[in-house]
Amino acid sequence: MADETRKKEILDKLRNGVIQYDEDACREGAQEAIAEGLDxxxxxxxxxxxxxxxxxxxxxxxxxxxxxxxxxxxxxYAGLEILKPHCKQMDLGVKGSVVIGTVEGDVHDIGKNLVKMMFDVAGFTVYDLGRDVPLDKFVEEQLKTDSELVCLSAMMTTSMVGMPKVIEKIKEKNPNCMIMIGGAPTSKELADKWGADGYAEDASNALKEAIKMVAFLKKLRDEKAQKK
Amino acid sequence: MDAKQLKQFLHTEGATLVGVGDVTKALPKEIVHLNRGIAIAVNRNLTRETVDQLVRLQTLAEGWLKANGHRSLSIPPDSDRRKDKLITKLYKLFCHKTAATCSGLGWIGKNGLIINEQYGSKLTWATVLTDAPLGPDKPYISSRCGDCDLCVKHCPSGAVQGHLWSLRNPLMEMVSYDKCRSLKSGRTALKGKPNCGFCVTVCPYSRNGGARK
Structure with missing residues (x-):
């Protein structure tokens, strides 16, 4: 294991690589992390x-x-690709898989991809259905993969109206499945009304929510490490 | 902020043409702050590695802008073929033709391609959008094709419609792309290459450029 100063150097490289959108720095940092035995x-x-x-x-x-x-x-992602194969399954009691996609009629998927990224980071298994996904595909995929979480995204009001149908169908077959909806036309009220468990308004909010979620995981992990 | 300096820099690095355009009116909300479009063109005759060359020029321009404290977004010449990253989703929000016409480097010809007075359509383009307040060049607002309709006559698939482009209706369909595509895919199946490009070679502006060089 590398000493503390070196470790901090590598972590800073990864952190700054992301902030300054420098893919090469992230790749380099990730390789150094692996080579020098960082977790x-x-x-x-x-x-x-x-x-x-x-x-x-x-x-x-x-x-x-x-x-x-x-x-x-x-x-x-450039860094994650290198680090991912070296990850031990995090033992947090929240192992999980998620089905994610943009509903039928909608091809806007920037927000969806950002959320997907944070799930990737958190070690979830992500079943990405892509964009313009037929409603039944969500239900089908959830059943097939037995995922705990389904995320629906829509950017347009016209495609958003498909959401309650999906929510209803999934909840009917699998009441324990959590459902998150997102996209500009959605709102907290709609999420409540349709029986969705979470909501994010746009890409940045989705990112914020997802960061919160991952930060929470991180806290759990730290607490666990302290107890040891 | 001096646009001249940037242009000179890119010219010495191998750009054939560099222009700066005010593209405010063509921006969707995700990139509305990047209201200057830097159009960079490389003459296809210069080198076979045209795309690499343009990407290199873009990276240089980005670095220059960043060093001067400005944001930028590069749209690579082959933007439609890139799908490997998240940023590629933004490429389709802006097209090279807008940057080129706004920076006064060419108009949209009857053949649907950017025509530059010196080089015709024999150019490959890349765009760098930025929020640096560079002084813009004078844009083209209408076609200079005039009565010439060589590309209409020579198009083997009858795709070129012969409309005159103008900024009043910038999205008018100049070429029936279905016809053009079906001819090219037919030829690709037959010979392995599309083998067309008449609309480029017959254009008097393209030929002048070749002769002058």
Whole structure:
């Protein structure tokens, strides 16, 4: 195991690589982390995700815009690809899989991809159905994979109206499945009305919610580490 | 902020043409802050590695802008073929033709391609969008094809309609792409290559460019 200063150096490299959307730096940092025996989970959470948290903040402060967010996400993926195979399954009691997609009639999927990224980071198995997905496919895929979570996204009001049907069908067959909806036309009220368990308004909000979720996982992990 | 400096820099690095356009009116909301479009063109005769060359120029421009404290978004020449990253989703929000016409480097010809007065349609284009307040060039607002209809006459699939482009109706369909595509895919199946491009080679502007060089 590398010493503390070196470890911090590598984590900073990963973090800054994400913030400055430098894919090469992320790749390099990830390789160094593996070569020097850093825990891959730690490299992801304290390096890459910590960078993405800062990106979320910069976006809110209007220093970053949509293009920067996407480039940062690409940089994060560059690092993640290398680190992922070295991850031990995190033992948090929240292992999980998620079905995600943009509902039929809708081809906007930037928000969906950002949310998917955070699930990837958190170690979820992600079944990405892509965009313009027929409603029944969500139900089918949920049953097939027995996922705990289904995420539906829509950018347009016209395609959003398909959401309650999917929610109803899934809940009918599998009442324990959690459902999150997202996209500009959705709202907290609609989510409640349709019986969805969570909601995010747009890409940045989705990112924020997903970061919160991952930050929570991180806290769990830290607490667990302390108890040991 | 001096656009001249950037242009000179890119010219010495191998760009054939560089222009700066005010593209405010053509931007969707995701990138509304990037209201200057830098159009970069490379003459296809110069090198076979045209795309690589353009991507290199874009990266240089991005670096220059970043060093001066500005944001940018590069749209690569082969943007339609790139799907490997998240950022590629933004490429389809903006097209090279807008940047080229806004920066006064060419108009949209009857053949549906950017025509530059010196090089015709024999150019490959890349765009860098930025929020740097660069002084814009004078845009083209209408076609200079005039009465010439060589590309209409020579198009083997009858796809070229012969409309005159103007900024008043910038999205008018100049070429029936279905016809063009079906001819090309037919030829690709037969010979392994599309083997067309008449609308480029017959254009007097393209030929002048070749002769002058």
């Amino acid at each position: 891959a989970n730690e490299a992801i959470f304290d390096g890459l995700v910590s960078g993405m948290e800062e990106v979320g903040r910069l976006f809110e402060a209007q220093e970053y815009f949509v293009p920067e967010i996407l480039m940062c996400a690409d940089a994060l």
